[in-house]
Amino acid sequence: MPELRVGERQWTVAPGSNLLDALNQNGVSVPYSCRAGSCHACLVKCVEGLPSDSRPDALSNEQRQQGWRLACQCQVVDDLQIETFDPLRDGLAAQVAASDWLSPSVLRLRLTSERPLRYQAGQHLVLWAGQVARPYSLASLPEEDRFLEFHLDCRQPGEFSDAARCLKIGDPIRLGELRGGALHYDPDWYTRPLWLLAAGTGLGPLFGILREALRQDHQGAIRVIHLAHDADEHYLAKPLQAMAASRPNLNIELWTAAELPAALAQLRLVSRQTLALVCGAPDSVDAFARRLYLAGLPRNQLLADVFLPRG
Known part of the structure; x- marks a missing residue:
C-alpha cells in the first residue's frame, strides 16, 4: 500500500487512489473547481516520488520538471511526498x-x-x-x-x-x-467576420477580446451576442452600445433565456469565413455551438471556453 506524506502527516492509501480525493478526505485542504485538468486550482508539488498522471499535457515541461502536478488528474501508485500550493x-x-x-x-x-x-x-x-x-x-x-x-x-x-x-x-x-485558455484574438483575422457569443459572465473574457480586436482596428464585421437570464443581467450593455455607436462594423445583440430558442432559430451565417468565439456555462456553449454548426460554420472556426461548475 503506498504512503502519502504532507509535512508531518503520513498515511496509507489504496493503490490507484485519486490524489485530490486522498488529500481532501484526509484533512489536507486542496482547492479545486473543474476536476477536468482545466482550472489548475489543485496544483500540488511532488517532493519525493511521482504519481500516475492522466493529463501530462496540462502543464508546461518547466512546471513538471519542478514537480508540479494537477492533483485531480493524478493517481497514487507509489510512496509520495507532497507540498500543497502555498499562496x-x-x-x-x-x-x-x-x-x-x-x-x-x-x-x-x-x-x-x-x-x-x-x-x-x-x-x-x-x-x-x-x-x-x-x-x-x-x-x-x-x-x-x-x-x-x-x-x-x-x-x-x-x-x-x-x-x-x-x-x-x-x-x-x-x-x-x-x-492560456481557449480564447484569443489573432491579428491575422482582421478582415474576417468575428462573432463573440457569451452567456452570463462568459462576457468577461470576450469583452477583453473585443477591445483587443478594436485596438488592432479589426476591419471585418463584429457581432456580439450576450445571453442573460433576464434584461437586468446584461451587465455591460451600456459600454458595449457606446462602443458600437462609434464603430460601424460592430453590432450588439442582447438576448434573454426566454428569447433563446427563437433567436437561435434565426441565426444565419453571412460568410463561411466567420470565426466564432463562445464562452459561458456548458449548456449555453453547447446550444450556441450546435446552432452554429447547423448554420454551416466549420468546426475549426469555433473556439469555446466552457465555465465548468465546481464538482
Whole structure:
C-alpha cells in the first residue's frame, strides 16, 4: 500500500487512489473547481516520488520538471511526498483596487499586483482569498488597463464568491497560475467576420477580446451576442452600445433565456469565413455551438471556453 506524506502527516492509501480525493478526505485542504485538468486550482508539488498522471499535457515541461502536478488528474501508485500550493510562498501579491456590482448578481473585482503581470485577452488566472481559490477569466486589457479585472457570477453561493463579497479596497489577495485558455484574438483575422457569443459572465473574457480586436482596428464585421437570464443581467450593455455607436462594423445583440430558442432559430451565417468565439456555462456553449454548426460554420472556426461548475 503506498504512503502519502504532507509535512508531518503520513498515511496509507489504496493503490490507484485519486490524489485530490486522498488529500481532501484526509484533512489536507486542496482547492479545486473543474476536476477536468482545466482550472489548475489543485496544483500540488511532488517532493519525493511521482504519481500516475492522466493529463501530462496540462502543464508546461518547466512546471513538471519542478514537480508540479494537477492533483485531480493524478493517481497514487507509489510512496509520495507532497507540498500543497502555498499562496503566500508560491503566489503573487495583489490588492483590491475596486469592488462594485455591475448587476444584481455580477460582482466586478479590479486588482493591482505588486509587479506587472504579462497576459493576453482571453486568459484566466487562479485567485486566492485566504485559503480559498478559484480560476476566473480576465476581462481587462494589458495595453489599456492598469488593473486586472474579473467578473464574478454570484447568483449561487460558493466559497470564493462568498469571500469576494466581503472584500474591500486595499484588501490583500494572491494570484496563482496564469492560464492560456481557449480564447484569443489573432491579428491575422482582421478582415474576417468575428462573432463573440457569451452567456452570463462568459462576457468577461470576450469583452477583453473585443477591445483587443478594436485596438488592432479589426476591419471585418463584429457581432456580439450576450445571453442573460433576464434584461437586468446584461451587465455591460451600456459600454458595449457606446462602443458600437462609434464603430460601424460592430453590432450588439442582447438576448434573454426566454428569447433563446427563437433567436437561435434565426441565426444565419453571412460568410463561411466567420470565426466564432463562445464562452459561458456548458449548456449555453453547447446550444450556441450546435446552432452554429447547423448554420454551416466549420468546426475549426469555433473556439469555446466552457465555465465548468465546481464538482
